[in-house]
Amino acid sequence: MAEKKKKRKKKECEGVNPPFTEEELIERLKKHFPEPKTELNFRNVFELVIVVVLSAQTTDKKVNEVSPKLFEKYPTPEALANAPLDDLYEILKPINFFRKKAERIKEIARIIVEKYNGKIPDTIEELVQFPGIGRKTASVILVNGFRKPAIVVDTHVKRVSKRLGLTCHDDPEKIEQDLAKFFSKENWAYISNALVLFGRYICTAKKPKCKECYLVDICPYDKKNL
Ligand code: SF4
Numbered sequence: 442m443a444e445k446k447k448k449r450k451k452k453e454c455e456g457v458n459p460p461f462t463e464e465e466l467i468e469r470l471k472k473h474f475p476e477p478k479t480e481l482n483f484r485n486v487f488e489l490v491i492v493v494v495l496s497a498q499t500t501d502k503k504v505n506e507v508s509p510k511l512f513e514k515y516p517t518p519e520a521l522a523n524a525p526l527d528d529l530y531e532i533l534k535p536i537n538f539f540r541k542k543a544e545r546i547k548e549i550a551r552i553i554v555e556k557y558n559g560k561i562p563d564t565i566e567e568l569v570q571f572p573g574i575g576r577k578t579a580s581v582i583l584v585n586g587f588r589k590p591a592i593v594v595d596t597h598v599k600r601v602s603k604r605l606g607l608t609c610h611d612d613p614e615k616i617e618q619d620l621a622k623f624f625s626k627e628n629w630a631y632i633s634n635a636l637v638l639f640g641r642y643i644c645t646a647k648k649p650k651c652k653e654c655y656l657v658d659i660c661p662y663d664k665k666n667l
Contacts, residue, residue, distance in 0.1 A: 457619050459606040461659040466605075467628055469655055470635045477634035479585045481505065486561045486586040487553070488512055491521070491546050493581050494573045499536045507535055518559050521550035545573040563587045577613065584630040592617045592624075593633035597640025604644060604662040 459466075480501045483489040488508070495504045511532050515521040529543035536542065549571050553559060561582070562568060568579035580591035594602075594613040598620075602608045608619035624632050643650050651657055651664050 457606065457608055457623070459623070460661055463624055463628065465659065466656070467624075467631065469659075470632075470639065473655060474635045474638055477631070477638050479581060479634065479637075482508060483586075484512070486582070487518055489586040490549065490553075490561055490571075490574075490582055493578050494546055494549065495533070495536060495542055497542075497573070497578075498538065503536050507533055515550075518550040518553040521547060522554050524550075542573075548572050549574075561586070563589065565591065576617075580633065584633050588630065590626045590629040591633065592620050592629050593637065594620070595637060596646075597644075598633070598636045600646060601636050601640040601644045604649070604660065605656070606661045 479489075479493075481489070481492045481496055482505045483492050491511070492504050492508050495508070511529075514528070514532070515524050524547060526543055526547065529547060530540055533539035533543050552571060553561060563583065563586075565576065565579045565583060568574050568582055569576060574582075577593055577595055580593040583589040583591040584593060592598075594616045599611070599613065599616055602616055602620060607623055608616045610616050610619065620632065621629070640646075643654050649662070651660075651662075654660070657664075
């Protein structure tokens with residue numbers, strides 16, 4: 442029985458075919474998010490790497506509150522690599538898992554200095570070698586720091602992609618593959634940031650704002666219980 446169910450799910454999951462074109466979706470999103478970008482504040486790619494790592498399981502707002510003080514005291518990878526841990530703990534105290542994150546960013550700074558001569562690498566393969574940087578974080582860095590094509594699959598993108606019928610998978614790598622097939626490469630960076638914001642403000646987790654949503658007529662999500 443369970444095997445049958447599994448097979449049916451697999452079959453249903455083949456051939457994702459949303460009821461709209463890429464152009465149609467992008468055009469509508471662009472009216473509301475002409476130039477979407479991460480809501481984390483940063484002034485250069487080094488700062489971006491650090492704030493993205495700090496933002497895990499914490500709001501962007503909280504990170505934006507602590508990061509100015511952090512970068513005022515430790516503005517470069519060299520400075521951060523040599524920072525006393527106790528001072529980093531003190532600065533990062535308001536955010537979740539501040540001890541672990543303090544150790545992590547110090548280690549990341551050390552690797553940037555020692556292995557990359559102070560420059561941040563710009564490939565996903567290199568970025569995922571850093572502690573605390575997975576594929577999602579690496580993609581955020583590529584998209585927002587280097588303007589390179591990459592697809593960010595965070596909790597918002599995952600939820601929105603499923604509701605819009607862009608994927609039927611739960612596994613982030615499979616979702617990424619579905620999105621990479623549906624969207625042309627030149628739209629990857631745009632769609633990553635746009636879907637994060639769309640998910641954060643419109644297609645929200647608990648109560649999606651379908652009544653005010655500008656995709657309602659093309660969205661296949663079952664809205665009868667809303
Ligand atoms: S209509 Fe509702 S479920 Fe569909 S994308 Fe908009 S907010 Fe999300």
